[in-house]
Amino acid sequence: MAWEYYLVVMLVYLGTDLLAVWGLNLEFGVAGIANLAYIVVVAAGAYAYAIVTLGPSSGNGGFQTYIGGFTLPFPLALLVGAAAGALVGTLIGLTGLKRLRQDYQGVAMLVVSLMVTTIVSADIGLFNGTAGLALIPNPFSNLDPDTARWAYVALVAVCCLIGFVVLRRFTTGPMGRTLRAMRDDDTAASAAGKDVVRLRLVVQAVGGAFGGLSGALLAGFIGGWSPSAWAYIETLAFLSCIIVGGRGSDLGVSLGTLIIAVLLLQGVQFLPQIASSPGLSEDFGWIILGAATIAFIWFRPQGVLKERRPRYRGESPSKLPG
């Protein structure tokens, strides 16, 4: 049924968007790293998943060329995707090692994002250029189509569940506190004995793993992946989820993802189509997204759910932070 198919698509997108937004919120919302190249780690995960599941590039008549080419089982392929994200995330993090100011770092990373897109798009045998990779195998293709779809939703849900448990280990407790201190004032954090450079790289590796897993799950579901899927503007969409939801709050940014990524960007698809302007509804979505983000920055900078800190009475925190 059409509505059922649509629901599956929405749920898979919600899950993969959540993973990516959690990872970017760990970097930007919690640790204060303005990683404007975040979509690159998502792409790394997707391409890695593709080339370890597609098999040798001479298959299918060799209509697409790419490096590598293996046939790993999907759980392993997802791990490879996460690892690729972590690796690329760390490499992006190296651009921040010069202790640039946060805003300059953001610009440096944006440039990295544009450069990587250009390099991958230039068809140099990496990932089949602008055409991208197709026929990425769905792990449940041997099941009947309906079961396969819901199996994929379950797979994404399990990944989200595991992801959330891991995420909370970094955003709560002493580790979360230290990262938030670094976000508020990295010089004072160094003066308090925190190794800011090391912490940043760790955060960008972990955040990268989240993005990589998100990309891998997306590639396996869609079956294709090309540079148009990971333009730099996608990073801004994730950032909007964080700003609208509540920077630094795990629950807040999850809510932000639901509002922005699902209701808003998917919702515009229901707008009536105008034959003379085929891309109109999508463009309209981006305009609403930009306007919503600016409105929140002006009128509710803390987002829908404000970051909460633990309150102490006597000896133990009376509440866990949100």
Added chain:
Amino acid sequence: MALAATGPLLEVDHLEKHYGGVRAVDGISFTVERGSITGLIGPNGAGKSTALAMIGGFVQPSGGRIRFDGVDITGMAMHARARIGLVRTFQMARVFGNLTTLENLLVAAPRQRGERAAGVVGGRRAWRSQEKELVSEAQAMLETFSMAQKANDLAGTLSGGQKRAVEIMRALMMQPKLLLLDEPMAGLSPSLSRHLEDVLLKLADGGLSLLLVEHELETVDKLCGKVVVMAQGKVLSEGRMSELRLSREVQDAYVIG
């Protein structure tokens, strides 16, 4: 090691900082003895803050050596210096604005299990008992600074004087051997200044060493055993405040009231 434990806590040896052709600090040498309060004074632009920044690791020197507790720390990163007990505060108090006052103190505690890989993997169970001890330690410190009622307020909402207090408490949570204070009395009300002076004297009685850049000479007079006078990037003189007041050379460089 025995030798290291008996020598001066901090030795600054021909320390230099050039910015282009400007010699902000021009080969200064002095020491800070264990358990003492040492003052660093001089007119504006004398190079005091630059000297303090180099000792704290915020600015890399152009020449000279710094030894702390018998170890050469000249090229050591700021966070590494903090971990061996050389802790600084800033001229403008810097707090973690979106953390609570209590969290500002907790974050500075050294060797936290929850910050290590094992603590992150292990979760609450790995760090809960240590965290409990740190919370009571921080709460006790807030009591002594009469700030217990601010424990759960975001540090960004505190007044200037309270932020200064948070910064000093945060430094103390790190169990420092030497505390570098850059104009701690600046912007404080007279009564708060007196209170802070008493606190610093008590800390020194407890064995903590302090190196203090300060404009308020009354404070310097009251707190500091030894005073180092800087002018135009050089050490002009050093001694007790009472002796320095009589020195012609110091009077010329620094009009003492």
